[in-house]
Amino acid sequence: MELAVDAAQSRHLPGFLERFAARATRMLDAKWGGVMVLRGRETDLYQANSSENPLEPSQHGALVRLAREHRREIEVRLLSTDSALTSLTEHSGAAVVLVPITASDEENLGSVCLLRDRGTLEKNERNLLHALASHAALSLENFRRFSQLERSKRQWVEDIDAISDYIVVHDRSFRIVRTNRSLASHLGVPPVALVGEAMSSLRQIGETGSELPCPFCRDTQQAREEYVVASPERIFLVSTSRTPGVSDDDTRTIHVLKDMTDRREAERRYRELFDSIQEGLFFATPDGRFLDVNDAMVRMLGYGSRDELLRADVGPHLYPVPAARERFLRALSERGVLRNYEETLRRKDGTLLHTLQNITAVRDANGKIVQIRGLMLDVTEQRTFQSQLQRERDFNQKILNTTQSMILVLDTAGLISYANRRCFESGYREDELIGHRLVDWVEASHRTDFEAALETTAHGHQVENLELRVRRSDTSMGHFSISLSPMRDEQNLVNSVVVVMTDITDAVLLQAKLAHSEKMASIGRLVSGVAHEVNNPLAAILGFTDLLLENPAIPENAREDLQIILHETQRTKDIVQDLLSFARQRPVQRELVHVNNVLRQTIKLRSYDFASHGVEVSEDFDENLAPALGDAQQLQQVFLNILNNAYDAVQDAGQRGHIVIHTGRSEQNIEVAITDNGTGVPDTERIFDPFYTTKQAAKGTGLGLSICYGIVRAHGGEILCRNNEDGPGSTFIVRVPIATEAATTAAIAKEAGR
Amino acid sequence: MTLQSEFRAPSPILLIEDEPSVTAFLRAALERRGYAVVDASSGAEGLEKLDGGKYSGVISDIRMPGSVNGAEVHAWIQENRPELCTRIILITGDTANSDTQALLAQSGTPCIEKPFRVQQLLTIVERTFGKP
Numbered sequence: 001m002e003l004a005v006d007a008a009q010s011r012h013l014p015g016f017l018e019r020f021a022a023r024a025t026r027m028l029d030a031k032w033g034g035v036m037v038l039r040g041r042e043t044d045l046y047q048a049n050s051s052e053n054p055l056e057p058s059q060h061g062a063l064v065r066l067a068r069e070h071r072r073e074i075e076v077r078l079l080s081t082d083s084a085l086t087s088l089t090e091h092s093g094a095a096v097v098l099v100p101i102t103a104s105d106e107e108n109l110g111s112v113c114l115l116r117d118r119g120t121l122e123k124n125e126r127n128l129l130h131a132l133a134s135h136a137a138l139s140l141e142n143f144r145r146f147s148q149l150e151r152s153k154r155q156w157v158e159d160i161d162a163i164s165d166y167i168v169v170h171d172r173s174f175r176i177v178r179t180n181r182s183l184a185s186h187l188g189v190p191p192v193a194l195v196g197e198a199m200s201s202l203r204q205i206g207e208t209g210s211e212l213p214c215p216f217c218r219d220t221q222q223a224r225e226e227y228v229v230a231s232p233e234r235i236f237l238v239s240t241s242r243t244p245g246v247s248d249d250d251t252r253t254i255h256v257l258k259d260m261t262d263r264r265e266a267e268r269r270y271r272e273l274f275d276s277i278q279e280g281l282f283f284a285t286p287d288g289r290f291l292d293v294n295d296a297m298v299r300m301l302g303y304g305s306r307d308e309l310l311r312a313d314v315g316p317h318l319y320p321v322p323a324a325r326e327r328f329l330r331a332l333s334e335r336g337v338l339r340n341y342e343e344t345l346r347r348k349d350g351t352l353l354h355t356l357q358n359i360t361a362v363r364d365a366n367g368k369i370v371q372i373r374g375l376m377l378d379v380t381e382q383r384t385f386q387s388q389l390q391r392e393r394d395f396n397q398k399i400l401n402t403t404q405s406m407i408l409v410l411d412t413a414g415l416i417s418y419a420n421r422r423c424f425e426s427g428y429r430e431d432e433l434i435g436h437r438l439v440d441w442v443e444a445s446h447r448t449d450f451e452a453a454l455e456t457t458a459h460g461h462q463v464e465n466l467e468l469r470v471r472r473s474d475t476s477m478g479h480f481s482i483s484l485s486p487m488r489d490e491q492n493l494v495n496s497v498v499v500v501m502t503d504i505t506d507a508v509l510l511q512a513k514l515a516h517s518e519k520m521a522s523i524g525r526l527v528s529g530v531a532h533e534v535n536n537p538l539a540a541i542l543g544f545t546d547l548l549l550e551n552p553a554i555p556e557n558a559r560e561d562l563q564i565i566l567h568e569t570q571r572t573k574d575i576v577q578d579l580l581s582f583a584r585q586r587p588v589q590r591e592l593v594h595v596n597n598v599l600r601q602t603i604k605l606r607s608y609d610f611a612s613h614g615v616e617v618s619e620d621f622d623e624n625l626a627p628a629l630g631d632a633q634q635l636q637q638v639f640l641n642i643l644n645n646a647y648d649a650v651q652d653a654g655q656r657g658h659i660v661i662h663t664g665r666s667e668q669n670i671e672v673a674i675t676d677n678g679t680g681v682p683d684t685e686r687i688f689d690p691f692y693t694t695k696q697a698a699k700g701t702g703l704g705l706s707i708c709y710g711i712v713r714a715h716g717g718e719i720l721c722r723n724n725e726d727g728p729g730s731t732f733i734v735r736v737p738i739a740t741e742a743a744t745t746a747a748i749a750k751e752a753g754r
Numbered sequence: 755m756t757l758q759s760e761f762r763a764p765s766p767i768l769l770i771e772d773e774p775s776v777t778a779f780l781r782a783a784l785e786r787r788g789y790a791v792v793d794a795s796s797g798a799e800g801l802e803k804l805d806g807g808k809y810s811g812v813i814s815d816i817r818m819p820g821s822v823n824g825a826e827v828h829a830w831i832q833e834n835r836p837e838l839c840t841r842i843i844l845i846t847g848d849t850a851n852s853d854t855q856a857l858l859a860q861s862g863t864p865c866i867e868k869p870f871r872v873q874q875l876l877t878i879v880e881r882t883f884g885k886p
Contacts, residue, residue: 532817535847536773539868543779546872547786573869 022048036067095119280376288315302347427473615657649678766790770800788886797822811841
């Protein structure tokens with residue numbers, strides 16, 4: 001501890017010590033006297049009459065050195081002649097008397113120092129010195145205490161002034177006793193200026209609505225008060241303490257005004273952010289209770305208010321699958337932080353909410369999770385959209401996969417970039433489609449058409465029902481209906497072409513058949529009408545020719561002419577008869593016909609001709625063939641006609657003729673295929689048209705196959721012709737329905753009843 | 755024509771045919787063979803004549819324009835002149851017609867298909883109506 005002497009008080013202390021030194025010098029009859037006070041490493045020296053006898057520096061130094069020597073008792077030291085101090089006495093045998101000044105706690109405070117002419121000390125002198133030293137110690141201690149008190153009081157004021165909070169102390173009559181510097185500078189006055197003023201003068205700091213003379217007092221009976229006062233500009237937290245005293249004078253009320261404006265502002269901003277943010281924010285306990293949530297969170301979960309959400313034990317309701325909550329807690333416990341954690345929650349009304357959460361666990365010192373903080377995004381819409389998209393995609397995929405059309409996507413260069421499942425089901429391999437040009441599959445003669453269509457589509461136009469022949473995976477050619485649609489990118493530019501291809505070969509054949517049968521029917525109607533109209537004049541011509549020939553008056557040469565008329569009329573009659581045979585749907589005999597037998601009989605009719613002309617006929621019969629229902633005579637006419645044609649065709653071909661007759665069952669029909677290796681048929685479509693013939697004029701009327709057509713149709717069957725793909729010649733196919741069981745039974749009964 | 759000859763002559767054949775050239779040929783052929791012929795150019799006229807006269811037989815075309823065709827003539831005779839039922843010969847240019855076929859099949863009435871030879875006609879006429 002040191003005796004720090006305040007600069008402000010030092011002028012009182014030196015005076016006292018100088019007077020003290022003078023008094024001691026006088027009382028003890030010393031030549032020189034002084035008091036030396038230790039102040040840390042410094043030593044202050046106070047002497048009597050210092051202005052009259054200033055010490056030389058060497059004397060000062062010597063005295064200080066002596067004073068700093070520690071001693072407990074009074075010491076008398078004789079001065080040597082060379083001592084700097086000898087000049088102070090002007091007497092040989094002088095001595096210095098050093099009396100320690102010791103504080104009550106034994107601290108060495110300094111020394112009283114006297115120079116005397118003699119080196120002895122009387123007992124009473126010694127007692128006096130003790131008394132002086134005690135007095136000096138007491139005085140120094142008192143002074144030190146006073147100075148400490150003073151200093152601490154000043155420090156206190158400084159400390160209070162250093163506090164930025166406003167502090168004001170008033171007495172019971174609401175007069176200001178003290179304010180700190182912050183408050184005074186807020187009002188623009190020195191602190192002392194406010195002392196004695198009424199507290200009401202501080203109303204300008206903040207309007208509190210208080211009825212009392214002090215704006216900051218609310219209830220003067222309370223020892224302590226704390227509340228927030230908000231003025232338009234500032235917000236204060238007012239803490240009030242009251243010290244009750246025995247009199248009005250010592251009753252103090254202390255107001256500390258803490259300016260909360262900034263803190264409140266920060267809090268307000270935080271809250272505003274917390275509530276205005278569109279993402280849900282929450283603080284929750286690990287057991288599923290919300291501690292705080294923002295408005296977005298309340299809205300997301302469909303609750304009426306924040307309080308409702310905070311009140312309810314929403315944990316169990318929130319998780320539609322309780323296991324999901326456990327999984328969440330486990331994951332959080334393991335990782336501490338969960339990023340983009342997907343969770344499906346349940347709103348208050350039970351609807352599902354898809355969320356994306358970022359969660360942080362707050363742990364205590366033991367690592368136990370004490371709080372869960374998180375941010376939650378409502379991704380229901382995206383999720384719904386996504387699942388809708390997925391559903392749509394699945395749906396489209398299903399359509400693509402189940403459609404009976406082949407769907408391909410071509411890039412602008414015409415290369416296949418996608419092919420649906422149907423393509424592969426049709427036998428095409430992925431490696432021969434993807435990355436290849438579709439046009440290469442198109443029949444050579446149709447490629448320019450296809451490329452033109454592709455070009456059209458690339459310009460943004462649709463091409464529909466383009467009918468092209470396309471090579472199938474088994475290398476056969478199929479008839480396809482092809483539609484091309486442009487597909488556009490975001491910039492509305494055509495970036496690919498969707499090609500829908502449907503194999504319509506069967507449909508085309510069916511349509512051709514239909515068209516053909518329709519044509520034949522209309523020819524039939526026409527022919528029937530013509531034949532009937534021709535028959536009347538023909539009847540007259542033939543009749544009158546007969547009558548003329550019966551007339552004996554007709555000369556011989558005219559008779560010859562009449563014979564020609566008669567002959568040609570007969571020929572005309574035959575043609576008309578054939579036409580009518582083709583046209584009429586003659587009611588066929590309904591009896592069981594064994595087609596194999598009919599064919600054998602027919603072959604027998606021509607076997608001589610065939611054998612003699614080197615035409616070989618092979619039978620390839622299905623011996624278990626069911627019977628047909630019809631007219632054996634008419635069917636024989638059909639087969640004979642076809643055989644005759646085949647015979648003529650192989651004769652014309654000029655090579656060894658070979659005719660194969662095949663019978664078999666084809667679905668509900670009996671199928672007869674008669675194949676020759678002859679010249680083939682130039683136009684298989686028109687072969688059944690009346691008067692269509694490939695033969696020389698004399699060889700036939702051109703109605704033979706037309707009649708066959710009529711007969712087969714009347715049997716409910718069909719007849720068609722095609723050129724052989726694997727060699728020369730042609731094949732005629734006749735199909736007639738197999739007799740149904742009921743028809744067979746009826747026919748057998750009828751035969752039996754005959 | 756004399757009364758005597760009228761008396762001796764049997765009833766004429768009624769010929770119903772809309773085609774004049776065919777009528778002319780049939781009349782010529784039949785008269786040359788000695789038959790008397792009365793003709794009608796439509797079914798309706800034929801029925802009128804049938805109603806107002808006596809005939810040894812009827813030769814009728816089947817397909818004729820107008821309201822009455824051969825089948826109806828045939829039906830009228832069956833109804834009103836049963837004695838003539840077996841003395842009808844039908845002529846047709848179109849056996850393909852299903853109505854015609856039904857009529858022929860059902861009645862067993864002889865039918866001549868156009869065009870025909872004179873001899874074919876006379877054979878059927880003699881067999882059905884007897885010699886003149």
